[in-house]
Amino acid sequence: SYDLTQPPSVSVSPGQTASISCSGDGLGDKYVCWYQQRPGQSPVLAIYQDTKRPSGIPERFSGSNSGNTATLTISGTQAMDEADYYCQAWDSNTYVVFGGGTKLTVL
Amino acid sequence: QVQLVESGGGVVQPGRSLRLSCEASGFSFYNYAMHWVRQAPGKGLEWVAVIWFDTNIIYYADSVKGRFTISRDNSKKTLYLQMNSLRVEDTAVYYCVRDWDCSDGVCSALDYWGQGTLVTVSS
Numbered sequence: 001s002y003d004l005t006q007p008p009s010v011s012v013s014p015g016q017t018a019s020i021s022c023s024g025d026g027l028g029d030k031y032v033c034w035y036q037q038r039p040g041q042s043p044v045l046a047i048y049q050d051t052k053r054p055s056g057i058p059e060r061f062s063g064s065n066s067g068n069t070a071t072l073t074i075s076g077t078q079a080m081d082e083a084d085y086y087c088q089a090w091d092s093n094t095y096v097v098f099g100g101g102t103k104l105t106v107l
Numbered sequence: 108q109v110q111l112v113e114s115g116g117g118v119v120q121p122g123r124s125l126r127l128s129c130e131a132s133g134f135s136f137y138n139y140a141m142h143w144v145r146q147a148p149g150k151g152l153e154w155v156a157v158i159w160f161d162t163n164i165i166y167y168a169d170s171v172k173g174r175f176t177i178s179r180d181n182s183k184k185t186l187y188l189q190m191n192s193l194r195v196e197d198t199a200v201y202y203c204v205r206d207w208d209c210s211d212g213v214c215s216a217l218d219y220w221g222q223g224t225l226v227t228v229s230s
Contacts, residue, residue: 001169033216035152042202042223043152048216086152090213095166096142096154 002091004099011105018074020102022087025068030089032070034063037101038083046085047072074104082106109133109219111203116224119193129186129203129221137181140164140209142217143188145199145226155201156188159209171197193228200225 004024012018022032034047045054047063050070060075074081087099115127127143143155156167156177165177176189186203200223208215
């Protein structure tokens with residue numbers, strides 16, 4: 001099976017830059033998506049195809065993917081960005097794979 | 108606007124069956140692949156199954172293969188998940204999710220999610 005690994009938690013001060021990593025074998029050869037899930041809510045697609053933002057997602061959200069690691073970057077982090085973030089990729093054998101999730105704390 | 112409304116969740120005993128439904132609106136349902144994704148209480152996301160727009164391709168997670176069946180009725184704009192031989196570890200919120208683009212055997216992004224329906228498997 002294919003696995004994606006994320007840090008369980010990341011902390012950031014308001015206005016600073018938060019980076020959340022997602023690692024997997026050969027991940028750079030796959031497209032990665034990122035989802036934001038606020039407490040008590042359904043997940044929302046934040047980044048797709050490594051770097052693209054759906055309409056409605058603020059410009060402070062960006063993504064990158066190279067080698068074995070994809071990264072979600074939130075510039076000028078705001079209190080409303082506090083949430084769980086999940087990376088996701090498609091694998092030919094395991095199909096849809098999610099990372100374990102990262103809890104972003106803004107303090 | 109895109110709306111996905113799940114129903115059919117509830118409390119069921121281990122070994123019993125349950126059928127979830129998801130009614131779609133606000134988009135051309137027959138053009139999109141659809142997924143079920145679940146989330147156990149306090150846990151992360153776990154993908155369950157996907158069905159192509161024309162039902163020609165269906166994939167399952169190993170954890171549910173042989174027990175769950177995904178299906179759809181494009182005339183009713185409805186997605187289903189038949190869950191048999193339920194286990195305690197199947198307890199979760201089940202989300203109905205649209206895929207932005209599935210083609211050539213590969214899916215792209217889960218772009219719209221329903222609000223979820225809770226399934227509790229307990230004796």
